[in-house]
Amino acid sequence: MLDFAIFAVTFVIILVGAVLYLYPSSRRASGIPGLNPTDEKDGNLQDIVNRGSLHEFLVSLHQEFGSVASFWFGGRPVVSLGSVDQLRQHINPNHTTDSFETMLKSLLGYQSGMGGGASETMIRKKLYESAINNTLRNSFPLVLKLVEELVGKWKSIPEDQHTPLCAHLLGLAMKTVTQLALGERFNDDAEVISFRKNHDAIWSEIGKGYLDGSLEKSSSRKGHYEKALSEMESVLLSVAKERKAHKKQTVFVDTLLQSSLTERQILEDSMVFSLAGCVITANLCIWALHFLSTSEEVQDKLYQEVTEVLGSDPVSLDKIPQLRYCQQVLNETVRTAKLTPIAARLQEVEGKVDQHIIPKETLVIYALGVVLQDSNTWSAPYRFDPDRFVEESVEKSFCLLGFSGNQTCPELSFAYTVATVLLSTIARQLKLHKLKGQVMDVRSALVSTPKDETWITVSRRS
Template sequence: MLKSLLGYQSSLNGNAGDSHIRRKLYENGVTMSLRSNIALIQKLSEELLAKWLSLPEAQHVPLCQHMLGFAMKSVTQTAMGSSFEDDREVIRFRRHHDAILEDTMIFSLAGCIITANLCTWVVYFLTTSEDVQQNLYKEMDHVLGKGPITHEKIEQLRYCRQVLCETVRTAKLTPIAAQLQELEGRVDQHTIPKETLVLYALGVMLQDSSSWPSPYKFDPERFNDQLAMKNLSLLGFSGSQECPELRFAYMVATVLLSVLVRKLYLHPVKGQVMETKYELVTSPKEEAWITVSKRS
C-alpha cells in the first residue's frame, strides 16, 4: 500500500491493463462522488462555521486541528457512507475485493491528509493577505450571492481556483513524487536502469525562479497566465495529471471557502512564526493559529 501511496507501483508484473482500468474506474468514481456530495460537504462546512462563530472574537482558533477533523469527516462520509456499518459486509468485501479495499484505504489516508493540509494552508495564507481575501469574497458574492454552492457554480469560481493553485505552489503541498522507471532511460550522460525508483523534487520545481517570478510570494494573480497553469499541470497539480485525492481536496476546499469567506474575516495571530514540516504532504510544524470575526 505504501508503494501505491507514493505513486511508484510498476506495471511490469503484466497487469498494466488491469491497473489502467482500475485507475480510470477509481477516478470516475471520485468525480461522481464529488458531484453527488457537494451538499454534504457544505453541511460539514457550515457546522465548522457555526463552531467558529460561537467562539469569542479574540479567541485563537487551532487551524490544523479543526481542518484535520473537517477533512476526516469529509473523506469518510463521502467515500464510505453507510456501506461498512455491517461487519459481515466488511468481511465479505475484504475476501473478494482486496484491490478495491487497498484503493479505498489509500484514498481515505491520502485524501484526508491532502485535504486537511490544503485547507489549513489556504486559510492561513488568506489571513496573511487582506487583498486576496477581499478579492475572493467579491468573487464568491458575485457568483454565489446568498445561495448555496453547486457543481456548475464551482466552475465559475476562477479566482478561487487560482488561490488554491497558488496555495499548492507556495506551501509545496506535496514536495516529492516517486515512480519506477519502466524502461531504461537517459538524462544527459546518466543512464537510468529499468525498474529504478526515480524521485521527483516537486518542492524545488514549485519555487524555481526561472518558472515562477517572485517564487516565495503568495500571489494568486500569477495564475491569470496560462503558462503558469501549464507549468503546474506538468507537475501533476492540475489538469489531466491531477490525482483523485488532490481533485477531492480542491473541491472540498472550494466548498469550505464558499462558506467561510462569505461570513467571516480571517485574521492572523500577531507574532506567530510559521515553520514548515516537509513529509509526503507538507504541513505546519506546530499548530497554526488564527482568529475570526463576523462580516457585517
C-alpha cells in the same frame, strides 16, 4: 508529492526483487552528475540525515549539481529531476501510473494489481477516479452541510479568541472523507474518533521510524502500528460487507463494489483514499486559510468573486469551475506550501533526459518541492501570489507537475472540491486574521504538514 523515512521504505519495497546489479565502476549513475556514496553500505544516507529531510537534501543536491542529479541509497544509484523542462521529458512517457498512489501502496505493503500491464493499471486508475467523482456528485450536499456546521461554529467564537486551524480542519476532513467514502456508519462521532485514532497511528509511522530503523527496533511501536493497521482493515472490510448487502450506490466504496475488483483490491483502494484523502484535504485547507489570514486583499478578491458568481446561493458542484480566483488561491497554496514535495517512479524501460541515460529499474525522484520554488519558473517564488496563475505559461507548468488538469492526483482533486466549498462559505461570512509573531514551521513529508498547531482569529464580515 517525501522525507527520507518515506523514501527509504518506498525504495526498498519497489526495488527489492527488481533487477539486481552491483556498483558501477564509474561510481556515478550512468554518468549523471551527483554525489559519490559516503558509505559503502548506506550510500548517502548520512548526508540526507544531516540535512534533516529528503526535500532539504534535494534542494542542496540540485543547487550543487544542476537540474539532473544523482545520489546513492545503499549500493544503488537514484536520479532526481529538479526542473520543469526535465520533468516534462520524463513524465510524458510515464503517465499511466499515479506516483503518489504507488508510493503509498508500497509503504503499506499493498501490491495487488501493481504488477499488471499498462492497460490493467489504467483501468484500475480510472475506476478509482470514477468512484471519487461519483461520490462528490451524489454526496455534495453533505460536504456543504459539514462545512456550514464548521463555519457556524466559528461565527459563534468571540473575535479575540484564538481558533486552532489544524484541529478543526483535520476534524472536518475526517468527517468528510469517512462519510463520503464509507457511508452513514460514520455519522456517529464515536466511529470517526475511533477511525482517527487508527489513522493517526498509521500515518505517523509512515512518516517516521524508518530512517534509522527505529520502528523495527521498537517492538511496542511496531506492535502499535500493526494493530492500528489491522483494526483499520477490519473496519474497511466490515463496511464493504455491509454496503454490498444493502446494494447502495452513493459513496466511494459502493462504486468499487459494483466493479470486478477483488475484495483485497477494494480494501486497498479504500485504505488509500481514507488515509490520503484525509491528510491531503486537511493540509490543503489548513495552508489555504493560513495564507488567506495573511492577506486582506486576497480575501476581498475572493469575496468579490463569490458574490458575483453565487449571489446569495450556496456553492454548487456545477458552479465551482466558475470560481477561477478561488482555483488560483488553491493552486498558489499548493505551490507555496509545497503541499506534495516529492514523487517517485520506477524507470520501467531505459530512458533519457537531456543527454543523460537513465537505466531500466532506476528509481527516479521528482523533486517537486525544488521545482515549485525554482526562480527560473516562478517569479518571486517564496511569495504567496494567486495572481501569478492568470498567466497561461504558469498554469501549464503547474498542470505538468500533476497538481491540476487531467493528471491531477485524485485525492487532491477531492481536496480541491472540499477546500472550494470551505473558502467560498468563509469568504462571504468571515474575515481571517493571522496572529502576530506566529511562524508556520513546515514539516516536509509525503504531504507538507505544519509542524505545530496553527492559530488564527476570525471576525464577521460586515
